């Protein structure tokens with residue numbers, strides 16, 4: 001299980017005091033602030049090692065896809081997945097229309113079987129969220145609800 005996070009130091013193409021909520025966003029996940037931390041429920045999974053790998057992305061520029069992230073060793077997500085002989089990927093998180101979309105599409109481009117767990121995702125905007133779901137479906141990504149274990 002891998003968690004991906006934005007971890008911004010300075011990303012002028014991505015963060016703005018006057019964001020358009022399409023290409024630029026208010027300051028978020030800024031290094032050295034509480035906003036850079038995982039929410040406690042995810043942090044617990046990291047501490048207990050259910051989440052084995054954390055990939056960090058976007059230090060100095062926009063990075064929506066988890067495949068743009070690096071683990072603590074500096075390895076890209078694709079290499080981590082190959083190393084662990086992963087061939088199926090389930091994607092969930094925020095936001096459906098940005099990071100989930102980009103990560104799921106990159107996973108498909110890299111020939112993984114991909115499912116997006118739609119009930120564990122949230123979109124920034126309903127219309128672009130719907131558009132992203134259609135685009136992912138057209139790319140061969142399965143959209144389904146996660147069920148309790």
Ligand SMILES: [Zn+2]
Pocket residue numbers: 006008014028029058063
């Ligand atoms: Zn960001």
